[in-house]
Amino acid sequence: MAPVKDTANEATQAVEVKETKKQPKKEEEELSEEDQRLKDDLEMLVERLNESSQTVEFYGKCLNTLKDFIKDSTTSMTAVPKPLKFLRPHYPLLTEIYDKWAEAKSPIVDQLADVLSVLAMTYSDDGKRDSLKYRLLSSSDTIADWGHEYMRHLALEIGETYQEKLGVDEEAINQLVSLSLKIAPFFLKHNAEADAVDLLLEIECIEKLPEFVDESTFARVCLYMVSCVPLLAPPDDSAFLHTAFSIYLTNNSLTQALTLAMKLDDEDLIAQVFQSTEDELVHKQLGFILSQQNTSFKYPGEDEVVQQCISNVKLHEYFAYLVKELNLLDPKVPEDIYKSHLENAKFGIGTSGSIDSAKQNLAAAFVNAFINLGYGADKLIQTEEDNKSWIYKTKGHGMISTTASLGSIHQWNINDGLQNLDKYTYSTEDEVKAGALLGTGIVSANVHDDVEAALALLQEYVTDPNKLLQTSAINGLGIAFAGSSNEEVLNLLLPLVSDLDVPVEVSSLAALALGHVFVGTCHGDITSTILQTLLERDFVQLTNKFVRFLSLGLGLLYMGKTEQVEDVLETIDAIEHPISKTLKVLVNICAYAGTGNVLQIQSLLQMCTAKPKDDSAEEKQLGQSEEDQLKQEEASGEADADASATATDSTKDGSSADVEMKDAEEEDNKVDEDGDEDKEKKKEQDEEDEDEELYQGFAVLGLACIAMGEEIGQDMSLRHFSHLMHYGNPLIRRAVPLAMGLVSTSNPQMKVFDTLSRYSHDPDLEVAQNAIYAMGLVGAGTNNARLAQLLRQLASYYLKSADSLFMVRIAQGILHLGKGTLSLTPFNSERTILSKVSLASLLTISVALLDPKSFILSDSTSETSHQLLYYLTPAIKPRMLITVDEELNPIKVNVRVGQAVDVVGQAGKPKTITGWVTQSTPVLLNYGERAELENTEEWISLNSSLEGIVILKKNPEYMEVDN
Numbered sequence: 001m002a003p004v005k006d007t008a009n010e011a012t013q014a015v016e017v018k019e020t021k022k023q024p025k026k027e028e029e030e031l032s033e034e035d036q037r038l039k040d041d042l043e044m045l046v047e048r049l050n051e052s053s054q055t056v057e058f059y060g061k062c063l064n065t066l067k068d069f070i071k072d073s074t075t076s077m078t079a080v081p082k083p084l085k086f087l088r089p090h091y092p093l094l095t096e097i098y099d100k101w102a103e104a105k106s107p108i109v110d111q112l113a114d115v116l117s118v119l120a121m122t123y124s125d126d127g128k129r130d131s132l133k134y135r136l137l138s139s140s141d142t143i144a145d146w147g148h149e150y151m152r153h154l155a156l157e158i159g160e161t162y163q164e165k166l167g168v169d170e171e172a173i174n175q176l177v178s179l180s181l182k183i184a185p186f187f188l189k190h191n192a193e194a195d196a197v198d199l200l201l202e203i204e205c206i207e208k209l210p211e212f213v214d215e216s217t218f219a220r221v222c223l224y225m226v227s228c229v230p231l232l233a234p235p236d237d238s239a240f241l242h243t244a245f246s247i248y249l250t251n252n253s254l255t256q257a258l259t260l261a262m263k264l265d266d267e268d269l270i271a272q273v274f275q276s277t278e279d280e281l282v283h284k285q286l287g288f289i290l291s292q293q294n295t296s297f298k299y300p301g302e303d304e305v306v307q308q309c310i311s312n313v314k315l316h317e318y319f320a321y322l323v324k325e326l327n328l329l330d331p332k333v334p335e336d337i338y339k340s341h342l343e344n345a346k347f348g349i350g351t352s353g354s355i356d357s358a359k360q361n362l363a364a365a366f367v368n369a370f371i372n373l374g375y376g377a378d379k380l381i382q383t384e385e386d387n388k389s390w391i392y393k394t395k396g397h398g399m400i401s402t403t404a405s406l407g408s409i410h411q412w413n414i415n416d417g418l419q420n421l422d423k424y425t426y427s428t429e430d431e432v433k434a435g436a437l438l439g440t441g442i443v444s445a446n447v448h449d450d451v452e453a454a455l456a457l458l459q460e461y462v463t464d465p466n467k468l469l470q471t472s473a474i475n476g477l478g479i480a481f482a483g484s485s486n487e488e489v490l491n492l493l494l495p496l497v498s499d500l501d502v503p504v505e506v507s508s509l510a511a512l513a514l515g516h517v518f519v520g521t522c523h524g525d526i527t528s529t530i531l532q533t534l535l536e537r538d539f540v541q542l543t544n545k546f547v548r549f550l551s552l553g554l555g556l557l558y559m560g561k562t563e564q565v566e567d568v569l570e571t572i573d574a575i576e577h578p579i580s581k582t583l584k585v586l587v588n589i590c591a592y593a594g595t596g597n598v599l600q601i602q603s604l605l606q607m608c609t610a611k612p613k614d615d616s617a618e619e620k621q622l623g624q625s626e627e628d629q630l631k632q633e634e635a636s637g638e639a640d641a642d643a644s645a646t647a648t649d650s651t652k653d654g655s656s657a658d659v660e661m662k663d664a665e666e667e668d669n670k671v672d673e674d675g676d677e678d679k680e681k682k683k684e685q686d687e688e689d690e691d692e693e694l695y696q697g698f699a700v701l702g703l704a705c706i707a708m709g710e711e712i713g714q715d716m717s718l719r720h721f722s723h724l725m726h727y728g729n730p731l732i733r734r735a736v737p738l739a740m741g742l743v744s745t746s747n748p749q750m751k752v753f754d755t756l757s758r759y760s761h762d763p764d765l766e767v768a769q770n771a772i773y774a775m776g777l778v779g780a781g782t783n784n785a786r787l788a789q790l791l792r793q794l795a796s797y798y799l800k801s802a803d804s805l806f807m808v809r810i811a812q813g814i815l816h817l818g819k820g821t822l823s824l825t826p827f828n829s830e831r832t833i834l835s836k837v838s839l840a841s842l843l844t845i846s847v848a849l850l851d852p853k854s855f856i857l858s859d860s861t862s863e864t865s866h867q868l869l870y871y872l873t874p875a876i877k878p879r880m881l882i883t884v885d886e887e888l889n890p891i892k893v894n895v896r897v898g899q900a901v902d903v904v905g906q907a908g909k910p911k912t913i914t915g916w917v918t919q920s921t922p923v924l925l926n927y928g929e930r931a932e933l934e935n936t937e938e939w940i941s942l943n944s945s946l947e948g949i950v951i952l953k954k955n956p957e958y959m960e961v962d963n
Helices: 004-029 033-048 056-073 080-103 109-122 130-136 150-166 170-189 194-202 205-211 218-231 236-252 254-264 265-273 280-291 304-310 315-325 334-338 356-372 397-411 414-426 432-442 453-460 465-481 487-498 502-519 524-535 547-557 566-572 579-591 598-609 612-621 626-649 654-707 711-727 730-741 750-759 763-780 785-797 802-815 836-848 866-875
Strands: 879-885 894-900 913-918 929-933 939-941 948-954
Touching: 033 056, 033 150, 033 626, 056 080, 080 109, 080 913, 109 130, 109 150, 130 150, 130 170, 130 280, 150 194, 150 334, 170 194, 194 218, 194 866, 205 236, 205 397, 205 612, 236 254, 236 265, 254 265, 254 280, 254 356, 254 566, 265 654, 280 304, 334 763, 334 894, 356 397, 356 802, 356 836, 356 866, 356 913, 397 414, 397 836, 414 432, 414 453, 414 524, 414 626, 414 654, 432 453, 432 866, 453 487, 465 502, 465 866, 502 524, 502 547, 502 612, 502 836, 524 566, 547 785, 547 836, 566 626, 566 866, 579 598, 598 711, 598 929, 654 711, 654 730, 654 836, 711 730, 711 750, 730 750, 730 763, 730 836, 750 763, 750 785, 763 785, 763 836, 785 802, 802 879, 836 866, 913 929
Parallel strands: 879 948
Antiparallel strands: 894 913, 894 929, 939 948
């Protein structure tokens, strides 16, 4: 064994010798002849500069030679240039030379400062920021000669220094700003648009950007700026949008400018876009873009066709063309969606279609309305034998919704719709007549023509003594004029809100309708009237379930108005009722909807984690140490001992014992008498507690409304929802599926609907029902096969639960909305603009479903229950791309449809779509898809993005080439 050890030792010694031989090589890096010569020359120049006996001209020549060495150095981007590397050890000496020259007031001190500013990049200055220091000391204008990396380094130091000097040294701030305005044009010229924007943001001068932008750079600059907006805090976000708007307008990109004006929700800016060109064809294209927002904007010009484009007057014609080209004209019946033979085959039971209950017939009417929405024909309600047959298969208030479904079937086609509904308005049965009134409002939704037939037909019923007709007319007006800001509707409904003799239900529905009509307008009269009503109504009336819609009506007025809610919130504090907490939450979530505001999300999460009094007491006890709990037990034991001792003393006296027995008997009798009262009080107390916690349910919905503004927030909110589902109270758990549906509307992601599928089997039926509705919402209008299968399984699972089965049917109808041609997403223009009208509709249904038994699933004689589902109507729009010619007639062209790619900040001209398929228009666009013209040489698109209705005109320079 000994020889082995010796050889091992020899081997290790040999390795150590080799290592020691290698070490000096690492320390002394060998330079090539060329590099050694460069190093020697640079050192010699530094020595010459350090000589005190030379002339100014000589120093000047040395500095110029030094500059030339640095400028001419070529190296890879990953390595430090060799002149900077070799000069780094001499940096302290050069700074000393500068100090000497500065004291002597040498005329070439500026040139040395110029060189030192560049050398400081490679020298660790411990926060001194010498590059910026010497740049400001130099008066040289050759800043651009030092290259891109130097500019970026300088920009970094400017940003840090600006924050330090802000509000402290005004002169230094002015110097930094003037230097930055020299650097920004350099960045823009060298394809570093992002750096230019970031620098101007740091020094709070973003409004100066337009003067540096030209035709070649404006598109990339604006794309970057708009993409930054969700990540910026106020007022920077608004400043970015205004700056990008002015750049687009200056460069005649009017469609992009209009989308930003809509995002800013400024009618003056929208009018400015229209006034910046006299081309009527462009005006029509702008009108089509504006129509997607369902806005109340009035065209400033004289061309009636443009106003018709804005008002969606011809939407039904274009939709009819779409469905004809896609071969979807044949009406479907609910059974085509249910596929009951697949539902129950494995269970070996009869189909659910055989359960001929009024509730299931009502569900079939809703499903029929959703799948045939806008097609003008169906096989269920409008049958040739007897038009009323299916209406009478439902009962009570179900007849209202069934009759109203005719309005959905004829959606956007007001003339045909009103003709079909007309005969029902003369019905002797109140339910059928009320349904016709509601249908009149539904058929007019999103279409604002000059006639305003819905207003003429419904206004006389608003004050009708019959509560059924009155509430249907109010809901009809709210749906028909959503987003229109119609003053006549205001004059009709406002008195109902303020009149204290009117039932709370009617007053609340009138406020809700006004909230939809004037969504996002901050209307002062409606605000003050709603607040005054809440102050004047007595305590008992404010506990009514419908008061939540009164609160929602107020919140909708402030949709997207972040800065204008402070005064309202202060007034709400004066309301001495638990409803005030709910009001504040609702107003806040509407005001910040779609902004992605992190502070608001954090405050809402804190509300969701607040515990009721009983739970917090228990948790406090659990949090105590064992010693504290033992002390409390000992103290309570001593108290019990004292009580028993006094009881023993009193029993020594016989008379006192008799008295106590009598007192005990009297107390028992009193308990028996008051037992029923105590139960009622306890029930009332439970209801009050639920009302007090109601704000937590709204807070969960608020998380979805605010987070839907940007993708990162969306993903994070989904994680929060899973935590809330585990630890939240019943009301929070009920709201979580609704929030998940809101944040992913018409965007069927596997991770979302699989989670909802788990929740749909929750022991709490209300949680399960809301999860089922949310599944429909997530897949709305997509015909998603996986979701359809999950819903069929749920139909079998809940076969014996009428309410849950009803909700499954509703979800199936929404999933197959318009046979897969429609969408409920509240975003327009490539998901960049939030439609307030659409979000208001989705939020209304979610608020109702926080208590599904009282509203959507109610079987009581309440005037509005399932009819509230029709408030979805204003959010429904076709997800189509139709190309039209200059006469607005549809034409067929080839387009590439693929997944949109984020090209922000990418170099060159990257592809904006991937995995595309070439199709002929009209086409359907799924969530996240984008379309591009295949032949851009033949056609010129008047819209920057192909979505909705796009006007194309022939390129006059195009010539067909014969093969």
